[in-house]
Amino acid sequence: MGKSRTKIVPTTTWSAGPGCHGGCGVLAHIRDGKLVKLEGDPSHPWNHGRLCARALSMTQYANHPDRLHHPLKRVGERGEGKWERMSWEEAFDLIERKMNNIRETHGPESMVFAAGTGRDIYPWICMLAYAFDSPNVMFALTGNACYGPRLAAVDTVQGDYSVFDAGQWWPDRYDDPRYEKPECMIIWGYNIHATCPDNLFGHWIIDLMKKGTKIICIDPRLSFFASRAKHWLQLRPGTDSALAMGFLNVIINEDLYDHEFLERWTNGAHLVRKDTGKLLRESDVSVEGSSANYVVWDSKREKAVIWDTTAVACESQDISPMISGQCKIWLADGKETECHTVWDAFKDEADKYPPDEVEKITGVPADDIVRAAGFYARSKPASIHWGVAVDMTPALTPLVQAISCLWALTGNLDVPGGNVTARLAFDVAPYALPGSKGAIRLRSEELDKPRIGKDQCMPLNKFYWRSQTDMVFEQIFTGKPYPIKGLWLQTAGIMQGLGMDPKKWREAFKKLDFIVAVDVFHTPTTQYADVVLPTGTFLEKDSFRSWWVPLQSINKAMTTDECLSDAEINFELARRFDPEFKFESLHDLFDDILKPSGMSFKELQKKGWAYPPEGSSSCPYLRHEKGLLRPDKKPGFRTPTGLFELWATLREEWDLEPLPHHEEPPFTPVSRPDLAKEYPLILSTGRRSPAFFHSEHRNIPWLRDIDPDPIVEIHPKTAKAHGIGHGEWIWIENWMGRVKFKAKITPVVPTWMIMAAHGWWFPEKEAAEPSLFGAFESNINLLIPMGHQGKDGMGAPIKHLMCRIYKYTPEEVTHG
Amino acid sequence: MAKKHEYGLLIDYEYCTGCYTCQIACAQEYQWPAGMGGIRVNEIVQQLPNDKAYLTYLPFPTELCVLCKPRTKKGLKPACVTHCMSGCMTYGPIEELAKEMTKKPRMVLWVPK
Numbered sequence: 001m002g003k004s005r006t007k008i009v010p011t012t013t014w015s016a017g018p019g020c021h022g023g024c025g026v027l028a029h030i031r032d033g034k035l036v037k038l039e040g041d042p043s044h045p046w047n048h049g050r051l052c053a054r055a056l057s058m059t060q061y062a063n064h065p066d067r068l069h070h071p072l073k074r075v076g077e078r079g080e081g082k083w084e085r086m087s088w089e090e091a092f093d094l095i096e097r098k099m100n101n102i103r104e105t106h107g108p109e110s111m112v113f114a115a116g117t118g119r120d121i122y123p124w125i126c127m128l129a130y131a132f133d134s135p136n137v138m139f140a141l142t143g144n145a146c147y148g149p150r151l152a153a154v155d156t157v158q159g160d161y162s163v164f165d166a167g168q169w170w171p172d173r174y175d176d177p178r179y180e181k182p183e184c185m186i187i188w189g190y191n192i193h194a195t196c197p198d199n200l201f202g203h204w205i206i207d208l209m210k211k212g213t214k215i216i217c218i219d220p221r222l223s224f225f226a227s228r229a230k231h232w233l234q235l236r237p238g239t240d241s242a243l244a245m246g247f248l249n250v251i252i253n254e255d256l257y258d259h260e261f262l263e264r265w266t267n268g269a270h271l272v273r274k275d276t277g278k279l280l281r282e283s284d285v286s287v288e289g290s291s292a293n294y295v296v297w298d299s300k301r302e303k304a305v306i307w308d309t310t311a312v313a314c315e316s317q318d319i320s321p322m323i324s325g326q327c328k329i330w331l332a333d334g335k336e337t338e339c340h341t342v343w344d345a346f347k348d349e350a351d352k353y354p355p356d357e358v359e360k361i362t363g364v365p366a367d368d369i370v371r372a373a374g375f376y377a378r379s380k381p382a383s384i385h386w387g388v389a390v391d392m393t394p395a396l397t398p399l400v401q402a403i404s405c406l407w408a409l410t411g412n413l414d415v416p417g418g419n420v421t422a423r424l425a426f427d428v429a430p431y432a433l434p435g436s437k438g439a440i441r442l443r444s445e446e447l448d449k450p451r452i453g454k455d456q457c458m459p460l461n462k463f464y465w466r467s468q469t470d471m472v473f474e475q476i477f478t479g480k481p482y483p484i485k486g487l488w489l490q491t492a493g494i495m496q497g498l499g500m501d502p503k504k505w506r507e508a509f510k511k512l513d514f515i516v517a518v519d520v521f522h523t524p525t526t527q528y529a530d531v532v533l534p535t536g537t538f539l540e541k542d543s544f545r546s547w548w549v550p551l552q553s554i555n556k557a558m559t560t561d562e563c564l565s566d567a568e569i570n571f572e573l574a575r576r577f578d579p580e581f582k583f584e585s586l587h588d589l590f591d592d593i594l595k596p597s598g599m600s601f602k603e604l605q606k607k608g609w610a611y612p613p614e615g616s617s618s619c620p621y622l623r624h625e626k627g628l629l630r631p632d633k634k635p636g637f638r639t640p641t642g643l644f645e646l647w648a649t650l651r652e653e654w655d656l657e658p659l660p661h662h663e664e665p666p667f668t669p670v671s672r673p674d675l676a677k678e679y680p681l682i683l684s685t686g687r688r689s690p691a692f693f694h695s696e697h698r699n700i701p702w703l704r705d706i707d708p709d710p711i712v713e714i715h716p717k718t719a720k721a722h723g724i725g726h727g728e729w730i731w732i733e734n735w736m737g738r739v740k741f742k743a744k745i746t747p748v749v750p751t752w753m754i755m756a757a758h759g760w761w762f763p764e765k766e767a768a769e770p771s772l773f774g775a776f777e778s779n780i781n782l783l784i785p786m787g788h789q790g791k792d793g794m795g796a797p798i799k800h801l802m803c804r805i806y807k808y809t810p811e812e813v814t815h816g
Numbered sequence: 817m818a819k820k821h822e823y824g825l826l827i828d829y830e831y832c833t834g835c836y837t838c839q840i841a842c843a844q845e846y847q848w849p850a851g852m853g854g855i856r857v858n859e860i861v862q863q864l865p866n867d868k869a870y871l872t873y874l875p876f877p878t879e880l881c882v883l884c885k886p887r888t889k890k891g892l893k894p895a896c897v898t899h900c901m902s903g904c905m906t907y908g909p910i911e912e913l914a915k916e917m918t919k920k921p922r923m924v925l926w927v928p929k
Contacts, residue, residue: 038844056843203901222871224873226871690836691836705851747863748869
């Protein structure tokens with residue numbers, strides 16, 4: 001064997017392949033243009049040579065016989081599975097013609113661009129949509145309920161996101177002298193080590209546990225972390241916000257909070273009017289006052305003092321702001337009003353959640369809440385990290401506010417080992433937004449006006465410019481206020497993983513004039529496309545990764561037949577749609593986006609990865625003290641007040657509750673006792689398998705061997721009561737329909753809940769309808785509705801539905 | 817004369833998360849078809865009193881494990897140990913590994929055939 005024939009290409013994982021949110025350094029062994037082995041790169045500070053099952057299966061993925069190799073045109077009806085091969089030129093011409101026709105007849109906004117989980121493909125989807133002049137980029141999950149809402153909600157109160165600290169900011173990681181490990185870490189609704197979502201390497205937490213970090217695990221299901229936790233709080237799904245409020249209650253009443261942080265860095269001292277229940281603004285007390293300024297009470301001089309949000313300071317120095325208490329204020333209209341402080345209002349809200357009340361809501365024993373909250377608050381430093389369970393409830397914003405307040409009030413924000421402010425490395429922003437000054441943006445504000453949900457979902461205007469998915473879905477059927485005619489699907493497996501109520505999505509697809517799907521394999525979703533374009537894995541593209549730190553290059557190691565990378569496909573079409581498109585080549589575009597790093601793409605490729613230096617806004621710690629977070633360089637946070645906002649001024653302006661609180665989700669035994677009579681079990685879904693990323697990898701033999709069937713976990717007592725045995729097939733049913741799952745009898749779930757795996761389809765089955773790769777057999781999304789998003793358009797009930805279960809009859813086993 | 821067994825695999829099952837990396841690393845290294853391979857991960861859910869349970873994952877070297885002789889000859893670690901996500905596997909001389917076992921509980925030492 002000629003060893004010399006094997007070329008080793010170092011690159012970074014992200015997107016098609018392992019499916020995760022990437023970051024691992026890998027060495028691709030390429031022989032005769034084909035991948036023969038993929039190994040972890042031992043010199044890479046992210047993973048230190050470690051690698052997951054999905055990345056290690058890349059030879060079976062990249063060289064899979066079912067890969068799409070050529071552009072395809074649909075020749076039968078949608079869903080018939082009949083295709084004809086096309087050249088790229090024919091495909092691009094056809095797409096250009098069809099999409100231009102939609103643009104000219106109905107307007108660019110009639111074309112929606114759908115994306116899925118966070119990948120380096122998102123910027124290129126935005127690039128294409130914006131080159132086409134459409135503002136409608138949609139993350140195709142109900143309530144946009146994954147990650148984005150969490151980001152937006154944290155941004156609302158602290159102006160930046162934050163993540164747990166595993167020293168990922170420096171090449172020498174845990175050994176860096178600036179680093180300190182957390183004494184305690186709360187893992188909230190997260191099985192992170194299974195799939196590494198959200199731009200973090202899950203096993204960093206195992207590293208920390210070995211170094212002595214103690215775990216508090218908040219999860220209804222016994223996970224690895226729950227098994228090894230100092231405190232495991234097994235809550236009823238959907239009651240997370242009550243638990244978080246219970247934690248705040250304990251921490252405030254036991255005086256375990258950081259008084260200095262509260263007084264210096266939060267808007268706790270700002271005054272709230274008792275008559276209106278709103279913040280007292282400068283415009284309330286003086287006619288020429290600004291509504292963007294707030295008021296504090298100087299208890300030394302007994303008078304009101306303005307908090308100037310431009311100066312990020314009080315107008316007078318040497319004052320003693322009242323943090324708790326009442327005062328009377330003369331208003332500009334000559335009336336007097338009574339005020340109290342934000343901190344008092346916040347405490348009043350937290351007082352509604354004493355541990356024994358929280359026990360009634362969550363099912364977590366009051367003593368456990370007190371002990372866990374106390375342990376978290378007394379541990380220095382301590383961090384919290386949360387999973388998508390936090391997004392998958394309609395009142396996610398108040399929940400995220402509550403959890404953010406926990407890390408802020410315990411003095412753990414942007415400290416070593418705490419919740420560290422997460423910025424894109426060197427401020428290189430590939431996830432371009434219409435308002436941004438980056439390379440990829442809409443031509444004008446005007447073009448953003450028809451964005452679906454813009455009027456009603458304010459976080460989507462302030463933090464990330466997406467369409468609201470449930471509203472797009474509805475508009476496909478109603479055609480109001482304007483018709484939706486075309487859909488671009490890229491990284492968006494709506495039929496098999498991303499779409500709730502997938503049978504209705506199928507109807508939606510059938511209403512559209514033109515659909516393009518870009519994918520690596522045929523899936524149930526591609527069956528509804530008019531054109532299917534073959535793209536490559538992460539090994540088949542040049543790209544880069546800028547999602548927190550470090551900045552990394554993704555280097556093309558191989559090609560597969562005619563497959564083009566997602567970026568290449570979208571680049572060519574963007575050039576065709578936008579006569580002013582200014583980039584000559586993809587590398588030109590990369591260079592432009594990478595400018596803030598001071599590196600060209602080629603230079604980044606040579607380094608492989610790069611860490612921002614001390615003093616950069618993407619290098620920790622305590623950046624709010626150093627003036628590294630705000631555009632004006634003043635100390636403080638990038639919020640309207642410049643402070644961490646216990647009372648969210650933006651939420652007040654949007655007519656939403658400004659304080660964190662609990663809201664019972666729409667489909668629980670508490671909110672719907674009527675339904676509970678027929679559907680007595682809580683249906684939860686989405687537990688992670690290390691073999692799969694959502695709906696991917698069912699066709700990879702090594703991985704399918706690990707997790708061969710759609711599994712529903714049922715507690716032994718519940719199984720016995722239903723006469724269900726281990727390994728038997730059952731029906732899970734609710735008012736929306738029923739799906740077939742294989743029972744795994746295990747005490748990892750409580751008696752009152754079942755956990756059904758998500759993303760199931762069967763690539764080995766017939767593609768054409770009615771089989772549709774078995775997409776309607778075991779897809780749990782068939783039991784989850786669209787249209788129950790939160791008040792701000794964010795969040796949806798995905799992990800707490802209701803159901804009943806029963807055995808498959810012997811006839812069904814034989815014929816099913 | 818019986819062959820002398822010098823090397824083994826030490827597993828710290830307190831930290832095995834059931835990521836299946838070892839299983840796939842082996843399959844990739846020796847191009848085993850699905851269902852075969854030198855190591856398999858087992859899930860053990862132990863019911864405890866008061867409706868509690870404990871979850872353990874335990875990699876088990878099968879009849880196909882060769883302790884990665886082709887790799888160790890070149891000074892490399894076995895494929896499973898190299899990629900193990902939680903760093904809970906150690907390859908080495910049996911005596912040395914046995915000494916490691918005195919330092920903490922929840923360890924098992926495998927000496928494959």
